[in-house]
Structures are given as C-alpha cells and as structure tokens.
Amino acid sequence: MGYTAEEAEGRPVIAILNSWSDLSQCHTHxxxxxxxxxxxxxxxxxxPLEIPVLAVSEMFMKPTAMLYRNLLAMEVEEVLRSHPVxxxxxxxxxxxxxxxxxxxxxxxxxPAVFLPAGPMLAGRYRDxxxxxxxxxxxxxxxxxxxxxxxxxxxxxxEGIARSAGTCMTMGxxxxxASITETLGMTLPGAATIPAVHSAHSRMASRCGRRAVEMVWxxxxxxxxxxxxxxxxxxxxxxxxxxxxxxxxHLLALAGRAGVSLSLDRFDQLSRSTPTFVNLRPAGxxxxxxxxxxxxxxxxxxxxxxxxxxxxxxxxxxxxxxNIANAEVINPxxxxxLDTPLSPTxxxxxxxxxxxxxxxxxxxxxxxxxxxxxxxxxxxxxxYPDMKARIDDPASGITAEDILVLRNAGPLGGPxxxxxxxxxxxKPLLEQxxxxxxxxxxxxxxxxxxxxxxLHVAPESAAGGPLAAIQTGDMVALxxxxxxxxxxVDEAEIARRLxxxxxxxxxxxxxxxxxxxxxxxxxxxxDYRFLERxxxxxxxxxxAIF
Numbered sequence: 001m002g003y004t005a006e007e008a009e010g011r012p013v014i015a016i017l018n019s020w021s022d023l024s025q026c027h028t029h030x031x032x033x034x035x036x037x038x039x040x041x042x043x044x045x046x047x048p049l050e051i052p053v054l055a056v057s058e059m060f061m062k063p064t065a066m067l068y069r070n071l072l073a074m075e076v077e078e079v080l081r082s083h084p085v086x087x088x089x090x091x092x093x094x095x096x097x098x099x100x101x102x103x104x105x106x107x108x109x110x111p112a113v114f115l116p117a118g119p120m121l122a123g124r125y126r127d128x129x130x131x132x133x134x135x136x137x138x139x140x141x142x143x144x145x146x147x148x149x150x151x152x153x154x155x156x157x158e159g160i161a162r163s164a165g166t167c168m169t170m171g172x173x174x175x176x177a178s179i180t181e182t183l184g185m186t187l188p189g190a191a192t193i194p195a196v197h198s199a200h201s202r203m204a205s206r207c208g209r210r211a212v213e214m215v216w217x218x219x220x221x222x223x224x225x226x227x228x229x230x231x232x233x234x235x236x237x238x239x240x241x242x243x244x245x246x247x248x249h250l251l252a253l254a255g256r257a258g259v260s261l262s263l264d265r266f267d268q269l270s271r272s273t274p275t276f277v278n279l280r281p282a283g284x285x286x287x288x289x290x291x292x293x294x295x296x297x298x299x300x301x302x303x304x305x306x307x308x309x310x311x312x313x314x315x316x317x318x319x320x321x322n323i324a325n326a327e328v329i330n331p332x333x334x335x336x337l338d339t340p341l342s343p344t345x346x347x348x349x350x351x352x353x354x355x356x357x358x359x360x361x362x363x364x365x366x367x368x369x370x371x372x373x374x375x376x377x378x379x380x381x382x383y384p385d386m387k388a389r390i391d392d393p394a395s396g397i398t399a400e401d402i403l404v405l406r407n408a409g410p411l412g413g414p415x416x417x418x419x420x421x422x423x424x425x426k427p428l429l430e431q432x433x434x435x436x437x438x439x440x441x442x443x444x445x446x447x448x449x450x451x452x453x454l455h456v457a458p459e460s461a462a463g464g465p466l467a468a469i470q471t472g473d474m475v476a477l478x479x480x481x482x483x484x485x486x487x488v489d490e491a492e493i494a495r496r497l498x499x500x501x502x503x504x505x506x507x508x509x510x511x512x513x514x515x516x517x518x519x520x521x522x523x524x525x526d527y528r529f530l531e532r533x534x535x536x537x538x539x540x541x542x543a544i545f
C-alpha cells in the first residue's frame with residue numbers, strides 16, 4: 001500500500017465511513033471532505049483509512065431508502081468489527097444515512113464522531129427564496145390545479161437545489177443532524193453549517209482530529225447515549241418542529257443503545273416543549289438562516305431548563321458546557337419563548353381504535369380547522385391503487401372526506417415509504433382545496449405539510465385495524481384528545497379482520513429478511529436480532545487483531 005512503518009505504527013487507526021456515491025445527491029462534496037477529515041487525523045497523530053459504505057439515496061432508491069437503513073446499519077457494524085480500526089468518523093446527511101451510520105456505530109461501540117453533510121444553499125426563483133421539498137409540494141399543487149405554466153415549473157426546479165448538501169428546510173435530514181448534535185454525537189455547531197461553506201471544510205478536519213483524541217480517551221457511544229441524552233434529542237426535535245421521521249429513528253437508536261424509549265415519552269415531552277424555531281415547513285426561514293442565527297447551540301441555550309445539561313458529548317465536555325457561551329443572534333429565526341410558533345411541540349402522538357399502538361401527526365404542518373374532524377373514509381389498498389383513482393371525478397371525493405392509504409408500512413411498502421402526504425384530488429385542487437385529513441401506515445417527507453396522520457401501528461399488512469377499514473366508514477380525528485378512532489362496532493371490526501389474509505412474504509434475499517425481522521413503527525422499524533440484548537455485545541467478541 002506504500003505506507004512506511006513510521007506512518008502507521010503506534011497511531012490510532014481512524015476509519016472514515018463515507019456514504020458517498022454518484023447517486024447520492026446530498027453528498028456530492030464528500031470526496032473533498034474525506035481529504036479534509038484525513039488531514040485532521042494526520043494532524044492529531046492518527047492513521048486515516050477511508051472505507052466506503054452503502055450510499056442510501058433518498059431520491060433514487062425504490063421503493064424507499066428507509067428499506068435500506070438497516071442494511072447500512074448492519075454494514076457499518078460489521079465494517080467496524082471486522083477491520084483493524086480504533087475509531088471512526090461517520091460521514092452522512094441524506095435522510096437514512098444518519099440513523100443507519102449511528103445505529104451501526106452504536107452497536108460496534110468504538111469511539112465515533114459524526115460529520116453531517118450540511119444543508120444546501122437556499123433556493124431561488126426570481127425574487128423568492130425557495131425551500132427544497134416544501135416549496136416543491138406547494139408549487140406542484142399549483143401546477144396540478146392548472147395555475148402554473150410548465151416553463152415556470154422548470155425554472156422552479158432549476159432554482160430550488162443550487163448546491164451540494166441536504167434539504168435546507170427543517171426536513172428529515174436537517175432534523176436528524178440537529179438531534180444528532182443534541183445527542184452529543186457531533187461537534188458543536190456541526191448540524192447547520194451549509195455544505196459548501198469553508199466552515200464545513202474546517203469542521204471536517206476538526207472531526208478528524210477529535211476522532212483521534214476520542215480513541216486515546218476511550219470515549220465511546222455507550223458513554224454518551226444515555227436516557228437523558230435521548231430526552232434531550234426529543235425536546236430539541238419538538239422545539240425545531242422536526243420531521244415526524246425522527247421519531248422512528250430515535251426509537252431505533254435507543255433500541256441499539258439499550259435505552260428504554262416509547263412513543264408516549266415523545267408525547268409527554270411535546271406537551272412541555274414550545275416550538276420556537278421559525279423554519280419551513282412550519283415557519284418562514286431556512287437552514288442558512290438558522291446557522292447565521294446561532295445554530296443548534298443557540299436553540300438549546302433557549303431551553304436549558306428543559307435539558308439534561310450534564311450529558312456527555314463527543315467533545316469530552318457536557319452538553320451544558322458546550323452551549324455555555326451560545327448566543328441567539330437573530331430572534332426572528334430563533335423566536336423568544338414568550339412568542340413561539342406553538343406553545344407545544346411540533347409532533348403529537350395519537351392512539352385509538354384505528355391505531356392501538358399509536359400514530360403521529362405534525363401539528364405545526366396541519367390546518368388547524370382539521371385537527372378535530374369526523375369524515376367518511378375513502379380507502380386505497382395500495383399506492384398504485386391510489387394513483388389510479390385519486391383524480392377520477394367519478395370517485396365523488398369531497399373536502400370533508402378522509403383519505404386512507406394502507407399497505408404502505410414497514411411490511412406493506414415494504415420499508416414504510418414516504419407516501420403519507422397523499423395528494424389532494426385534482427378536482428378539489430381546482431376548487432381551491434389545499435388540505436384534507438389523510439391517514440396511512442406510511443411516513444411522509446419532513447419537508448411535507450398537511451393534516452397527515454402517519455405511522456399507524458400496527459400496520460395493515462400486519463393485521464392492524466387499518467386492514468379492516470372500508471370506504472364509507474366514519475373516522476374521527478381529535479388531536480387535542482390524542483385520539484384516532486374508527487367509528488365501527490368492535491364486533492364488526494373483529495369480523496372483518498378474521499376474514500383478512502396477510503400478504504405473501506417475499507421469496508428470498510434482503511426483502512425476506514426485512515419481512516421476517518422488522519419491527520413496527522412504534523418500535524423503530526429495526527430488526528429484532530440487532531437490538532441491544534439480542535446477541536453478544538461488541539466487547540464480548542473475540543479479539544482478532
């Protein structure tokens with residue numbers, strides 16, 4: 001390989017796990033960042049080795065990148081176990097790379113620091129700033145309603161994603177970067193640095209240096225990811241009006257870390273946490289603005305009284321020490337607590353006869369008039385069924401109806417695709433309707449908005465009550481009461497479920513493994529045999545090198 005003994009001997013070996021590929025649109029700057037991480041490792045006296053891992057591309061993997069989150073986690077764990085490495089820098093940003101990298105690193109339990117990809121620059125169309133994802137959905141609705149010309153749509157497309165990096169709205173990628181920083185797994189300020197800023201290059205080299213120091217300190221994820229750290233992450237998620245996807249991923253991360261965490265904990269902390277970060281889709285600004293306003297340290301400084309400040313972080317210092325000198329620079333972006341976007345958190349957890357094990361709704365993205373609503377269900381058995389029928393004027397769908405999509409969960413999708421923001425029927429768009437109650441066992445993009453009830457558990461493909469609902473049934477949503485109910489007699493629901501037949505299992509390969517092992521949304525959609533306690537811990541493995 002061309003290395004001398006002096007270059008390698010006695011130095012901590014740092015694996016740089018790079019989730020880049022030519023189809024990973026968020027990570028196009030990673031080849032340069034790898035070299036900058038290596039520079040930091042060398043500077044600190046370490047020995048860097050780049051090891052490519054699965055690139056989980058949100059835009060290009062079908063049916064969903066979520067199906068492959070656990071495959072990435074398995075690869076990361078085994079890469080760190082099987083190679084002669086002492087620590088790691090984890091490079092990711094696109095939605096599922098963040099939890100996949102962290103899940104694997106938690107299970108391997110070697111010293112590791114996360115380098116977020118960073119958000120892309122703000123989009124632009126004429127004199128309007130555009131937010132990726134969120135403004136796509138808004139203008140696509142206008143296009144479907146016949147209010148937007150094709151040439152304008154093309155200009156919007158060309159201006160909405162102007163650089164490397166993740167969505168610059170508070171979508172799933174930005175949410176996960178923010179909660180990873182709050183968990184203590186990134187260096188302070190790392191979550192919000194735009195991908196193409198020179199500060200991102202400096203952060204990359206800092207991560208390389210810090211990874212070497214963490215090896216000498218034996219600072220592992222197991223010393224950082226405590227129950228208190230997960231509470232902090234949930235509080236931050238609620239404060240920033242984070243993506244509903246964060247709930248599934250935090251549940252999976254907690255399972256890997258051996259921390260008991262339930263959906264109810266999210267709702268408890270949501271009730272006491274105001275939403276005060278003014279970013280789209282819930283608010284007005286974009287990630288560049290949040291970075292310039294002080295970033296996540298400034299956000300956390302606003303809510304010190306809600307946090308466990310003594311939690312350890314990758315800096316070697318506590319969270320409280322990390323944010324001690326944080327300053328809110330722009331109170332229009334990081335709002336004062338007495339004038340929040342919402343007095344409660346961005347996401348609520350509901351239960352009821354349609355979701356015995358829970359479901360979620362992003363309150364700050366919903367139409368307030370629909371938060372208590374009873375309507376007739378219009379049921380779609382699959383995504384293709386929905387696409388075929390949703391715009392048919394003969395369907396008779398009205399704005400008061402409730403759209404229901406099933407067979408879109410962890411088993412049914414498979415992988416729980418982001419189909420939960422069901423489109424408004426075109427005839428209703430033409431009438432000016434822009435929101436309806438929509439219910440599914442799917443997820444939705446963190447950049448999406450609307451009164452969408454998601455993650456219904458158990459899912460329909462597992463025989464949950466969603467499998468029993470029929471078009472014409474009445475459904476009641478009451479967000480304040482945290483209820484989602486199918487207004488059908490229990491005996492009739494039981495009769496329908498007794499006649500229900502489960503879908504055929506995949507015949508082979510990874511999809512068969514997924515069908516046999518994946519847990520439901522309320523448990524994090526991890527694989528049962530990978531959770532803490534399901535097998536020997538990393539430290540029990542025999543020493544090989």
